Amino acid sequence: xxxxxxxxxxxxxxxxxxxxxxxxxxxxxxxxxxxxxxxxxxxxxxxxxxxxxxxxxxxxxxxxxxxxxxxxxxxxxxxxxxxxxxxxxxxxxxxxxxxxxxxxxxxxxxxxxxxxxxxxxxxxxxxxxxxxxxxxxxxxxxxxxxxxxxxxxxxxxxxxxxxxxxxxxxxxxxxxxxxxxxxxxxxxxxxxxxxxxxxxxxxxxxxxxxxxxxxxxxxxxxxxxxxxxxxxxxxxxxxxxxxxxxxxxxxxxxxxxxxxxxxxxxxxxxxxxxxxxxxxxxxxxxxxxxxxxxxxxxxxxxxxxxxxxxxxxxxxxxxxxxxxxxxxxxxxxxxxxxxxxxxxxxxxxxxxxxxxxxxxxxxxxxxxxxxxxxxxxxxxxxxxxxxxxxxxxxxxxxxxxxxxxxxxxxxxxxxxxxxxxxxxxxxxxxxxxxxxxxxxxxxxxxxxxxxxxxxxxxxxxxxxxx
Numbered sequence: 001x002x003x004x005x006x007x008x009x010x011x012x013x014x015x016x017x018x019x020x021x022x023x024x025x026x027x028x029x030x031x032x033x034x035x036x037x038x039x040x041x042x043x044x045x046x047x048x049x050x051x052x053x054x055x056x057x058x059x060x061x062x063x064x065x066x067x068x069x070x071x072x073x074x075x076x077x078x079x080x081x082x083x084x085x086x087x088x089x090x091x092x093x094x095x096x097x098x099x100x101x102x103x104x105x106x107x108x109x110x111x112x113x114x115x116x117x118x119x120x121x122x123x124x125x126x127x128x129x130x131x132x133x134x135x136x137x138x139x140x141x142x143x144x145x146x147x148x149x150x151x152x153x154x155x156x157x158x159x160x161x162x163x164x165x166x167x168x169x170x171x172x173x174x175x176x177x178x179x180x181x182x183x184x185x186x187x188x189x190x191x192x193x194x195x196x197x198x199x200x201x202x203x204x205x206x207x208x209x210x211x212x213x214x215x216x217x218x219x220x221x222x223x224x225x226x227x228x229x230x231x232x233x234x235x236x237x238x239x240x241x242x243x244x245x246x247x248x249x250x251x252x253x254x255x256x257x258x259x260x261x262x263x264x265x266x267x268x269x270x271x272x273x274x275x276x277x278x279x280x281x282x283x284x285x286x287x288x289x290x291x292x293x294x295x296x297x298x299x300x301x302x303x304x305x306x307x308x309x310x311x312x313x314x315x316x317x318x319x320x321x322x323x324x325x326x327x328x329x330x331x332x333x334x335x336x337x338x339x340x341x342x343x344x345x346x347x348x349x350x351x352x353x354x355x356x357x358x359x360x361x362x363x364x365x366x367x368x369x370x371x372x373x374x375x376x377x378x379x380x381x382x383x384x385x386x387x388x389x390x391x392x393x394x395x396x397x398x399x400x401x402x403x404x405x406x407x408x409x410x411x412x413x414x415x416x417x418x419x420x421x422x423x424x425x426x427x428x429x430x431x432x433x434x435x436x437x438x439x440x441x442x443x444x445x446x447x448x449x450x451x452x453x454x455x456x457x458x459x460x461x462x463x464x465x466x
Contacts, residue, residue: 010098014132014219015177017139021165022175032169040163044230047160048127050260050405053253055126065120068093068100075146099136099145103129105211105224127227128220134161135219154403168222178216181206205229251335251366255447256406258365262394263404275399275416278392285458288389289357296356306350309337315356316363336362342439342452354455361451364390397450407444410434433457 025032037044058066060073072093103125121129130147137148151158172179184206208225209217278285299307299315307315313333340351340359351359364387400408400416413434436453437445 007098007102010095010102010132010136011177011218013136013139015175017135018165018169018172018175018177018219020139020175021135021162022169022173025166025169032166032173034167034170037163037167037170040160041230043156044160044163046405046407047157048227048230049253050157050256051127051130052123053256054260055121055123056253057257058126063120065122066126067120068097070120071100071146072096075149095143095145099129099132102220103132105220124224124227128223131161131164131223132220134158135165154405156403156405164223164226167226168219171217171222172219178218180216181210184209184217249335249339251332251339251362252406254366255339255362256404258368259394259398259401259404259406259447261368262365262391263398266395266398275396278396278399281392282458284385285389285392288386289455289458291386292357292360293353296353304350306345306352307356308350309333309347312337312351312356312359316360332366336366339448342448354452357455358448358451361390361393362448365394365447393451393454396454397447400445400450407446409444410438413437413445 022032055066058070058073060070100121103121105125105128106122130150133145133147133149134151137143137145137151147161151161169175171183173183205225208228209221211221211224295315295318296307299311299318301307301311313330334347336359337347337351339362340355341347342355342358343352398404400413402412433453436456437449439445439449439452
């Protein structure tokens with residue numbers, strides 16, 4: 001095979017990988033059907049949101065682009081100094097550089113004077129890079145790539161990237177690495193749902209696909225446009241009511257990254273995430289929760305059971321033993337408040353004690369993701385207890401959200417219970433618990449909802465022992 005260190009060699013490997021993917025579909029008696037992929041846009045959108053959060057974490061200088069140095073730094077955080085997939089060779093910097101170059105689909109930026117390209121990849125190009133890395137790792141079991149390593153143990157990510165490849169092969173039916181306008185139009189004629197296809201694949205769609213205007217669409221150009229189509233169609237259901245949208249909160253992506261990092265750390269340390277073990281630590285977690293409750297009561301100046309937003313910063317600083325000069329800024333406090341306000345009472349009403357526990361857990365995972373200490377000065381025993389309890393919360397959450405995707409479903413919860421070897425977990429995680437977890441009745445439980453319910457479970461578990 002050609003050398004991955006050259007552009008032509010990389011393209012040759014991509015074309016070969018697409019041929020293998022086409023053959024795999026044939027073996028499974030499946031056809032590349034774009035209309036079916038459209039039905040999975042919400043699931044693909046969820047994975048793309050996770051990639052956006054990683055892009056945001058990579059973008060150290062906040063210019064909207066990620067360069068090789070920024071990427072390698074985050075790869076080291078996620079996968080360790082060796083930067084290799086399990087059983088694979090280490091990542092080669094030259095391959096990273098070549099993949100970055102090929103993924104820079106939009107090689108000019110209209111916002112820049114003279115139309116010059118900013119250094120690095122924008123978020124859509126970053127998704128392109130992950131897709132290229134995924135198929136290269138699928139083609140060669142020895143190659144380590146960023147997009148390939150993300151697929152390790154993450155079935156949802158793997159399914160989404162497989163969907164991307166399948167969607168592409170709906171047009172490039174030979175798997176040759178590109179398709180033409182004629183093939184694009186031929187897809188609509190051949191589709192069993194031609195009307196649905198024509199309504200989606202308009203002339204404007206072709207212009208979005210053929211980024212460089214050469215009359216053909218390469219795999220990387222397709223993924224670039226596809227990421228936007230998924231974004232446009234993957235989250236329509238979020239607009240059905242007037243409640244504050246969690247997805248619109250700027251901290252949501254950072255929490256998602258924190259969960260990904262925690263998952264990587266637990267995996268690197270070979271720690272089995274086990275809810276039964278967490279139950280055994282309920283008394284110690286309860287002790288920390290009691291401390292949080294005491295501080296909540298202390299800062300509840302009007303004694304109405306809620307603390308207002310102006311009281312949150314000094315309360316959190318007291319819990320984490322942080323001096324005022326090292327505290328969090330007002331905008332972040334407000335965004336943390338909105339995530340923790342599960343009852344949607346609003347800023348003026350403040351947070352009750354369970355929501356305040358959520359607020360503290362959110363603050364903890366954000367500090368972990370930012371690689372900032374939540375402690376000031378010497379670490380006391382209280383600080384160690386607090387950190388251990390918060391890590392237990394994250395570990396407990398990840399027993400259900402095993403991919404660290406930012407939510408889990410009822411099926412995933414029931415799977416965890418069925419696989420649990422301990423009677424304590426089965427007796428605690430009854431079907432009724434789901435109604436406690438799914439606070440907004442969306443069918444999915446995010447991190448904040450989990451902490452809100454978990455705080456009650458810990459309290460009940462400890463009281464039973466007494």
